[in-house]
Amino acid sequence: MAASSDRNPPPFPTAEESEPGLCDMADADSDEGEDIFVSNSNPVSVSRGVSQPDRVSEEPSDLFSEEAASSTAAKANGVHSDDDNDLFADTNVELSTDKSSSSARKEPSGPRHASTFTPSPAAMQPTSLEQLEEEEAKDSFDVDVAVTNPEKIGDGMNAYVAYKVSTRTSLPMFRSKVFSVRRRFSDFLGLYEKLSVKQSLHGCIIPLPPEKSVVGMTKVKVGMDDPSSVEFVERRRAALERYLQRVVSHPSLLQDPDVREFLEREDWFEDKFQEVENEEQQLRKLHVVVDSLVIHRKELCGNTAVFAKSLAMLGNSEDNTALSRALSQLAEVEDKMEQLHQEQAASDFFIFAELLGDYIRLLGAVRGCFDQRMRAWQRWQEAQSTLQKKREAEAKLLWANKPDKLQQAKEEITEWEARVTQYERDFDRIGMTVRKEVLRFEKEKAKDFKSQIIKYLEAMLQSQQRLIKFWEAFLPEAKAIA
Amino acid sequence: MMEEVKETASVLSVHDDSIKVTEVLKDGDTLTFIIVSQKLSGTGEYHVDRTYEDFEWLQQHLFSQGDVPGIQGVIFPPLPAKPQVNASPRSIKQLGFLALGECQPYCKALETFLQQVAAHSILSKNKAVEVFLTSSDPPGRQKVKKNIFNRLSQAVEEMRKEGHKDVDEFFQNERDHNLVLTGCTKTAAEKFLDVVATEQKIAVACGHFSTALHLCVEPGEDPDKQAFSRVCVKLSEVFESIKKNMTSVAENNVNTLGLGLDLESRYQEAEREMLFRRTCKLVELENAQRNVEKAKPVKKAAMEEVKKAAETEFEHTSGVAKQEVKSTINNCIPHFHVSFHSGLVC
Numbered sequence: 001m002a003a004s005s006d007r008n009p010p011p012f013p014t015a016e017e018s019e020p021g022l023c024d025m026a027d028a029d030s031d032e033g034e035d036i037f038v039s040n041s042n043p044v045s046v047s048r049g050v051s052q053p054d055r056v057s058e059e060p061s062d063l064f065s066e067e068a069a070s071s072t073a074a075k076a077n078g079v080h081s082d083d084d085n086d087l088f089a090d091t092n093v094e095l096s097t098d099k100s101s102s103s104a105r106k107e108p109s110g111p112r113h114a115s116t117f118t119p120s121p122a123a124m125q126p127t128s129l130e131q132l133e134e135e136e137a138k139d140s141f142d143v144d145v146a147v148t149n150p151e152k153i154g155d156g157m158n159a160y161v162a163y164k165v166s167t168r169t170s171l172p173m174f175r176s177k178v179f180s181v182r183r184r185f186s187d188f189l190g191l192y193e194k195l196s197v198k199q200s201l202h203g204c205i206i207p208l209p210p211e212k213s214v215v216g217m218t219k220v221k222v223g224m225d226d227p228s229s230v231e232f233v234e235r236r237r238a239a240l241e242r243y244l245q246r247v248v249s250h251p252s253l254l255q256d257p258d259v260r261e262f263l264e265r266e267d268w269f270e271d272k273f274q275e276v277e278n279e280e281q282q283l284r285k286l287h288v289v290v291d292s293l294v295i296h297r298k299e300l301c302g303n304t305a306v307f308a309k310s311l312a313m314l315g316n317s318e319d320n321t322a323l324s325r326a327l328s329q330l331a332e333v334e335d336k337m338e339q340l341h342q343e344q345a346a347s348d349f350f351i352f353a354e355l356l357g358d359y360i361r362l363l364g365a366v367r368g369c370f371d372q373r374m375r376a377w378q379r380w381q382e383a384q385s386t387l388q389k390k391r392e393a394e395a396k397l398l399w400a401n402k403p404d405k406l407q408q409a410k411e412e413i414t415e416w417e418a419r420v421t422q423y424e425r426d427f428d429r430i431g432m433t434v435r436k437e438v439l440r441f442e443k444e445k446a447k448d449f450k451s452q453i454i455k456y457l458e459a460m461l462q463s464q465q466r467l468i469k470f471w472e473a474f475l476p477e478a479k480a481i482a
Numbered sequence: 483m484m485e486e487v488k489e490t491a492s493v494l495s496v497h498d499d500s501i502k503v504t505e506v507l508k509d510g511d512t513l514t515f516i517i518v519s520q521k522l523s524g525t526g527e528y529h530v531d532r533t534y535e536d537f538e539w540l541q542q543h544l545f546s547q548g549d550v551p552g553i554q555g556v557i558f559p560p561l562p563a564k565p566q567v568n569a570s571p572r573s574i575k576q577l578g579f580l581a582l583g584e585c586q587p588y589c590k591a592l593e594t595f596l597q598q599v600a601a602h603s604i605l606s607k608n609k610a611v612e613v614f615l616t617s618s619d620p621p622g623r624q625k626v627k628k629n630i631f632n633r634l635s636q637a638v639e640e641m642r643k644e645g646h647k648d649v650d651e652f653f654q655n656e657r658d659h660n661l662v663l664t665g666c667t668k669t670a671a672e673k674f675l676d677v678v679a680t681e682q683k684i685a686v687a688c689g690h691f692s693t694a695l696h697l698c699v700e701p702g703e704d705p706d707k708q709a710f711s712r713v714c715v716k717l718s719e720v721f722e723s724i725k726k727n728m729t730s731v732a733e734n735n736v737n738t739l740g741l742g743l744d745l746e747s748r749y750q751e752a753e754r755e756m757l758f759r760r761t762c763k764l765v766e767l768e769n770a771q772r773n774v775e776k777a778k779p780v781k782k783a784a785m786e787e788v789k790k791a792a793e794t795e796f797e798h799t800s801g802v803a804k805q806e807v808k809s810t811i812n813n814c815i816p817h818f819h820v821s822f823h824s825g826l827v828c
Contacts, residue, residue, distance in 0.1 A: 275700075282698045289694050293687040300680040307673040314666040319659070442706040450713050457720065
């Protein structure tokens, strides 16, 4: 981000006295020593009265409660009302220019700015063209975004690439100073689409994300190892980074809730659901492979048995006694081998194949839980919209002045209000339950797999040792032929 | 290019058991085998390169020794079937174990052929053997004169003559025994081939499992996820090594017991052919005898001549055959000796 350490922000309307002090401190701080993202300096203030209370964001003011609170799953289902954050939607805020002097500026101006805090955005508008132009001239921002770590998730045609979107910021409106989320290409596109239809952003130049590429993506899905795929992903990663940087450089866009959501929202449920789906796919593949292994082992059993018989017959036909005996012994060893193969096949099957089969079904059950939560949410949303309709109906009745029906309408409203509350509680509760259950499931799964695999390896070790014994017993017979 | 090889007796100038087929070179569709053998006198080696056609040339020369008495009683060391670079499924089936592995079993089979020829008291005397093993030029490709073994006619008559009762108990036993043994060995070889093929399939499946497990690894700081990923990685490594083990077991099987059974099986076939030839001679003799009895006085003398010739031939053949059979018993042992010193079979 552009850092013009020489620039001072324009004086605050009520903060002129403190300027000299500001300048001094600004000079005192140098760029080299301080990294804003590491230090616990208070976040920088913004001008035009939209100020940051002089506290770290753990004590949120009303405005910031949404971001500051850790996102309990309740509203983080991708759906939350935009009301809370619209305060900034129309505000032309100017962000500070100097990272290093942020802490310097804070102390003197804090308490004063709290008083200028006002929820009405209209008052924030710049009143003169001059001021507008001045703002545009400032070009450094306290938000730094990076797009890194492209990772291929999933397999085959369902695969996609997830990028790590990291944000470093001193702005108060974000939940913390440094955070990162995982996003895929379609999320970037989705952001653009949301922004481009927004009434409030009409007339703004919305930066464009990189173009879709079916060919490029298909190659990546199929296999990411060849140089052209690697190059494709790298180009896209860089393009996405530039895109985001342009977005956050735009003052209006940065304030946009969708942008903030894009940068920081981590929907635990969405991510987990994706994980669960991926895992199910992987286990299915493993299951197929294990099945084929089991089939081949059983085949080996059969073939070994037949071979043992043919050896026995050969042994009987041979005149030479030493050779004949050796062949008969070999036939016996092969019989024992058949036994071993049988056990090995059983081990493969019962330990692995069944384990995988069980977990594939269990993951289906996990998905079911997510579905139930989704249904609970839908029920809640529907109740809310029904309530809304009832309220409208009541309003209409008031106008039409039909007191008899009004009573009924009021009763219905009460009923539905209760329902809405109930459903919301249900949704919250089911969310918590699902979350707990998934964590428990994962623990169990790790334990289960570990113990089964240990069992398998121990069984295999034993069978290998028996195998060695069989062959060592046979060796003297073989040597005796000559 | 050598001149036409005279069918004069010669003494082989190399140690028969030193003959080695050390390498095979692939040039497009042609395979060239490098054969090394140690000189009998003094030190030094012969290095020659031969194609499969050269081997056939040698075999043809050995077959066409009509003037050697009792030649039909010789158990001719079997030459393996022709190898193909891009083998058809039929030829793979025909080659059996020799088609597996890189070229090792096949080279060993060729080596055994040469060693057996060189060690044979009658066959080694053929000049063609000396030429084949020592001449730096490739042996001639000219057509050899008619060889006494017309296999096609043998096949047709086989049904009738194979069961012909023998006059000699030794040979009758040997024929019966050989029939049983040939069947058993061939079956054992086929079944073992199935075993090896399945072992290879298991190796491949283990490889797939190992790869699939590796794909299960997911990044993440979640301790449970990390634990699961670690388990998957370890298991993937285990199965990778199981795959390597299986592959080497299958390879070992091919090179030892597989090869042994193949050599044994083909050698017994060769013995069967020899015994059949002898049986044919017997039938010839008996026919000649009947002709003498039935002949009119005019023809009788001629028939008598024929009968005498047939008799001589039969006696020579039987004599050689008996020797061959007695020495065979020592021949097969080395095959199995080699194969039983196999590594561990899984």
